[in-house]
Amino acid sequence: MSPEFYRLLHVIGVLMLFLGLGGVLAGTRDGGKTPPLYLALHGIGLLVMLIAGIGYAHKSGIGFPSWVIAKIGCWVLLAALPTLVKKGLLIRPAAIALVIAVGAAAVWLAQSKPF
Numbered sequence: 001m002s003p004e005f006y007r008l009l010h011v012i013g014v015l016m017l018f019l020g021l022g023g024v025l026a027g028t029r030d031g032g033k034t035p036p037l038y039l040a041l042h043g044i045g046l047l048v049m050l051i052a053g054i055g056y057a058h059k060s061g062i063g064f065p066s067w068v069i070a071k072i073g074c075w076v077l078l079a080a081l082p083t084l085v086k087k088g089l090l091i092r093p094a095a096i097a098l099v100i101a102v103g104a105a106a107v108w109l110a111q112s113k114p115f
């Protein structure tokens with residue numbers, strides 16, 4: 001598969017992740033369970049974007065510089081976020097702000113490759 005295919009897949013995974021996070025963080029009106037669709041989008045999106053991100057870094061010859069490692073750090077944070085909210089370690093408004101900040105940092109890292 002071409003590097004461009006991995007890159008497209010990476011962005012599709014990112015879209016799935018953020019859609020899933022939106023659903024998870026929206027909560028339910030009656031405080032019930034999160035609809036499984038959003039949990040699935042979160043999990044599958046994480047998997048797709050990680051595999052595609054690593055695939056692109058490898059196939060395009062970028063390799064694994066520090067900015068890619070920092071992006072993996074962003075990925076870990078967004079993976080853990082629903083659990084942190086569920087356990088009461090992070091309040092919902094703070095979680096929403098964190099998702100935007102961490103997502104922005106990951107995009108900035110890809111664009112400017114600062115280190």
Ligand code: HEM
Pocket residue numbers: 007010011014049050053054056057062068071072074075078102103106107110111
């Ligand atoms: C919060 C998580 C992440 C977000 C929001 C994110 C978002 C993005 C976006 C928007 C791009 C630009 C795509 C394009 O220009 O077509 C990109 C590129 C890239 N991402 Fe991610 N990404 C994340 C995590 C990761 C992870 C975990 C990896 C690696 C394991 C990774 C590796 C890459 C690579 C190698 C590129 C290509 C940079 C280039 O064009 O030279 N990303 N990412």
